Amino acid sequence: MTSLYDEVQTPTDGVPTRRVTMTVNGEKRTVDVEPRLLLAHLLRQGMQLTGTHVGCDTTSCGACTVLFDGRPVKSCTMLAVQADGHDVETVEGMSSASELHPVQEGFKQEHGLQCGYCTPGMMLTSKALLERNPDPSEDDIRWALSGNLCRCTGYQNIVKSVLWAAEKMRAERGEDA
Amino acid sequence: MYPNRFDYESPTTVEEAIAILDRSGGEAKVLSGGQSLIPMLKLRFAAPATIVDINNIPGLDYHHVDDEGNLHIGALCRHVDLEESTTLADTHPTLAAAAELVADPIVRTRGTFVGSVCHADPQGDWAATMLAQGGYVVAQGPNGRRRIDMGDFVLGPFVTALAYNEMAVEAVIPGASGTPRGSYLKLERRVGDFATASVAVSLDMDGDVIRKAGCALAGVGGRTIDANDAISCLVGKTLTEDSIDQASDAVAAVAEPRTDHRGSDAYKRHIVQTFVKRILTNLARTEQKAA
Numbered sequence: 276m277t278s279l280y281d282e283v284q285t286p287t288d289g290v291p292t293r294r295v296t297m298t299v300n301g302e303k304r305t306v307d308v309e310p311r312l313l314l315a316h317l318l319r320q321g322m323q324l325t326g327t328h329v330g331c332d333t334t335s336c337g338a339c340t341v342l343f344d345g346r347p348v349k350s351c352t353m354l355a356v357q358a359d360g361h362d363v364e365t366v367e368g369m370s371s372a373s374e375l376h377p378v379q380e381g382f383k384q385e386h387g388l389q390c391g392y393c394t395p396g397m398m399l400t401s402k403a404l405l406e407r408n409p410d411p412s413e414d415d416i417r418w419a420l421s422g423n424l425c426r427c428t429g430y431q432n433i434v435k436s437v438l439w440a441a442e443k444m445r446a447e448r449g450e451d452a
Numbered sequence: 453m454y455p456n457r458f459d460y461e462s463p464t465t466v467e468e469a470i471a472i473l474d475r476s477g478g479e480a481k482v483l484s485g486g487q488s489l490i491p492m493l494k495l496r497f498a499a500p501a502t503i504v505d506i507n508n509i510p511g512l513d514y515h516h517v518d519d520e521g522n523l524h525i526g527a528l529c530r531h532v533d534l535e536e537s538t539t540l541a542d543t544h545p546t547l548a549a550a551a552e553l554v555a556d557p558i559v560r561t562r563g564t565f566v567g568s569v570c571h572a573d574p575q576g577d578w579a580a581t582m583l584a585q586g587g588y589v590v591a592q593g594p595n596g597r598r599r600i601d602m603g604d605f606v607l608g609p610f611v612t613a614l615a616y617n618e619m620a621v622e623a624v625i626p627g628a629s630g631t632p633r634g635s636y637l638k639l640e641r642r643v644g645d646f647a648t649a650s651v652a653v654s655l656d657m658d659g660d661v662i663r664k665a666g667c668a669l670a671g672v673g674g675r676t677i678d679a680n681d682a683i684s685c686l687v688g689k690t691l692t693e694d695s696i697d698q699a700s701d702a703v704a705a706v707a708e709p710r711t712d713h714r715g716s717d718a719y720k721r722h723i724v725q726t727f728v729k730r731i732l733t734n735l736a737r738t739e740q741k742a743a
């Protein structure tokens with residue numbers, strides 16, 4: 276079975292591609308893409324970074340959220356060519372080989388996921404929130420995550436997970452000492 | 453879902469972008485934040501031959517207030533820039549109230565004010581705030597710039613007065629000559645949904661007397677509803693229970709809601725009336741506290 280990605284990326288005579296260079300999870304990547312290729316599909320099929328999930332495909336659910344120059348964007352609603360010269364972070368870039376990011380740890384500790392489909396988007400939006408606001412209230416968190424839909428958890432444990440991560444990150448910086 | 457094939461252009465100056473639009477003969481579309489255009493391309497409601505991505509043009513991401521109090525919003529000013537603005541609430545409170553209600557937080561990091569206005573969705577939040585405050589769009593084409601008042605800018609759903617070789621380079625929203633007061637309320641089923649009904653109210657106050665009043669509605673008609681005449685009954689008055697009742701009834705009367713899955717026409721009209729009343733009552737309370 277050929278995927279949409281194959282269909283779009285298989286060179287056809289006369290279809291121009293563009294060479295773009297972007298930083299993905301800290302690594303410089305240069306790729307040739309057809310302009311209509313979506314960023315979500317470049318990440319998933321072109322770079323095998325399948326942690327970025329495509330949910331609604333209509334800019335509603337936030338499952339495909341990645342960090343674009345540090346701010347959350349819906350990667351199903353951006354062209355891959357638009358990432359030229361920019362910095363993209365996916366869920367694969369959150370942890371190191373030996374250590375989870377505090378947000379990931381929080382989701383584990385507080386059971387912030389059930390099926391896991393929305394989780395990468397939830398965690399990246401949360402990470403961006405905590406970088407701008409290290410001590411968010413429950414309302415701040417609910418507000419920041421209002422563009423990410425979850426159909427399992429009822430959000431309660433997701434909010435707890437982010438609060439857990441915020442506390443851990445503050446403790447690591449010695450702020451709660 | 454995939455867009456149709458298109459030629460992709462990423463100019464680095466406005467002049468270059470206009471030259472591409474001019475050459476395309478009407479088959480090109482400007483891409484700014486893309487939060488409406490890309491979904492439309494994917495659904496193939498739109499299939500332009502050329503996409504002119506303006507995101508690489510430097511110097512368009514500004515918003516600032518000039519010496520006369522007019523707010524200028526550049527073509528690449530994102531919703532989040534307005535949401536995080538520390539001065540907007542003082543000079544343009546209606547816009548500040550709307551900024552955090554546009555779409556959802558993730559869409560707001562990418563989508564632009566001017567792009568949203570040019571998308572001309574009858575349910576768009578920004579178009580209503582523009583209309584309530586006498587805002588206008590500055591369009592630039594091969595022969596220079598012209599000003600298009602918001603009332604003349606939208607010709608119909610998703611259709612604007614921009615010529616094929618013109619680009620909207622900025623939006624301008626006049627400031628108040630007295631004290632600016634106003635707000636924006638929106639009823640949505642969930643964050644990011646289209647508005648069931650929303651109301652923009654903008655007042656220019658001289659002490660506790662209303663010098664100018666503006667109002668526009670979204671979600672309750674096939675276009676953004678201009679309720680400026682309806683709310684003009686407030687001019688020269690103070691905010692009292694009577695004047696507020698009169699204004700909210702007058703505004704509700706000009707709504708053109710239709711029954712759909714979001715509610716009946718009577719329900720939506722009731723929401724409009726309630727929102728006008730709520731906004732004005734809250735403003736009256738603020739005035740009382742300040743006095």
